[in-house]
Amino acid sequence: MTMEEKTMKTERVYEGKIINLRVDTVELPDKKYSKREIVEHSGAVGIIALTDSGNIVLVKQFRKPVEDSLLEIPAGKIEKDEEADACALRELEEETGYRTSNMQKLISFYTTPGFSNEVIHLYLALDLDKGIATPDEDEYIEVVELSIQDALEMIELGEIKDAKTIIGILTANQRFLKKANS
Amino acid sequence: MTMEEKTMKTERVYEGKIINLRVDTVELPDKKYSKREIVEHSGAVGIIALTDSGNIVLVKQFRKPVEDSLLEIPAGKIEKDEEADACALRELEEETGYRTSNMQKLISFYTTPGFSNEVIHLYLALDLDKGIATPDEDEYIEVVELSIQDALEMIELGEIKDAKTIIGILTANQRFLKKANS
Numbered sequence: 038m039t040m041e042e043k044t045m046k047t048e049r050v051y052e053g054k055i056i057n058l059r060v061d062t063v064e065l066p067d068k069k070y071s072k073r074e075i076v077e078h079s080g081a082v083g084i085i086a087l088t089d090s091g092n093i094v095l096v097k098q099f100r101k102p103v104e105d106s107l108l109e110i111p112a113g114k115i116e117k118d119e120e121a122d123a124c125a126l127r128e129l130e131e132e133t134g135y136r137t138s139n140m141q142k143l144i145s146f147y148t149t150p151g152f153s154n155e156v157i158h159l160y161l162a163l164d165l166d167k168g169i170a171t172p173d174e175d176e177y178i179e180v181v182e183l184s185i186q187d188a189l190e191m192i193e194l195g196e197i198k199d200a201k202t203i204i205g206i207l208t209a210n211q212r213f214l215k216k217a218n219s
Numbered sequence: 220m221t222m223e224e225k226t227m228k229t230e231r232v233y234e235g236k237i238i239n240l241r242v243d244t245v246e247l248p249d250k251k252y253s254k255r256e257i258v259e260h261s262g263a264v265g266i267i268a269l270t271d272s273g274n275i276v277l278v279k280q281f282r283k284p285v286e287d288s289l290l291e292i293p294a295g296k297i298e299k300d301e302e303a304d305a306c307a308l309r310e311l312e313e314e315t316g317y318r319t320s321n322m323q324k325l326i327s328f329y330t331t332p333g334f335s336n337e338v339i340h341l342y343l344a345l346d347l348d349k350g351i352a353t354p355d356e357d358e359y360i361e362v363v364e365l366s367i368q369d370a371l372e373m374i375e376l377g378e379i380k381d382a383k384t385i386i387g388i389l390t391a392n393q394r395f396l397k398k399a400n401s
Binding site: 040041042050051053054055056058060061063065066069071072073074075076078081097098099100101102103105106107109112144145146147148149150151152153154155156157174175177192193195198199200201203204207208210211214 | 222223224232233235236237238240242243245247248251253254255256257258260263279280281282283284285287288289291294326327328329330331332333334335336337338339356357359374375377380381382383385386389390392393396
């Protein structure tokens with residue numbers, strides 16, 4: 038059984054600043070047709086930035102879609118012709134002021150493959166040097182540093198509720214546990 | 220400094236089956252205006268289903284937005300007037316055939332708060348009874364059971380790349396580590 042869904046028709050609905058929307062008519066394996074609503078996104082990076090004392094660096098900002106201020110790992114959209122690595126260094130410095138020459142790629146994941154192609158590339162940043170944050174002009178960002186233990190508790194309590202941030206904190210914790218056991 | 224963004228205008232772009240799209244014009248704290256593209260979603264559930272032998276139950280299905288077949292935890296959209304708990308039981312049985320009376324809510328998280336209000340409620344299902352899977356007619360689903368250790372390796376290797384699934388596997392692992400240490 039082939040699992041693929043062949044595109045029979047594409048309707049472009051919206052072209053925006055961060056996202057586009059299209060609706061594909063697809064042919065299913067049983068030859069029936071169905072519609073797929075697809076939000077196009079150019080991809081993003083997220084950074085697990087750990088200070089020398091082992092704290093994780095988060096940013097708090099208002100998110101209009103959920104009408105709430107959320108604690109998140111530093112993150113941002115990859116710009117046109119930008120490499121993901123360069124984007125991660127740029128976003129970390131813009132949002133938190135931290136610079137580093139010790140940044141490594143961990144994993145990439147899809148945030149919502151049911152309706153979007155957005156991929157987030159997750160980086161680990163160590164050996165941080167404090168500089169000055171320079172967020173975009175429509176970004177109002179507060180930097181918050183937490184111990185991994187506190188961050189884990191805030192996930193359990195529902196006080197940290199952004200998916201990429203939960204992945205970042207659980208990954209940082211797992212890394213520590215591995216180190217501790219090795 | 221208030222972090223809120225006041226809605227000055229809302230333009231409804233698209234009303235669909237799974238998502239809607241609107242564009243809000245907002246007033247920032249410095250009184251300047253900006254646009255926010257917002258994908259509306261009614262919310263979903265995801266289920267960490269663990270067999271008596273400690274394996275995690277995943278489903279593999281083709282995801283048109285990323286043109287790939289992904290391994291994911293069982294999950295699905297909350298239907299109109301449906302409770303999240305009931306949705307979790309329904310989706311688990313439809314997608315995997317497993318039934319249980321031992322399901323507990325863990326956490327809720329936003330998948331992409333930068334451009335969508337989608338929330339996923341994450342459940343833990345234990346004491347599974349095998350029945351018969353009955354997926355929706357446009358779903359082609361294969362059930363895959365993995366040890367947590369194998370699942371963790373597949374995350375590191377980039378073979379499991381769905382955000383909610385990564386959260387589910389890391390959470391299941393953390394739960395085991397906690398138990399092992401207590």
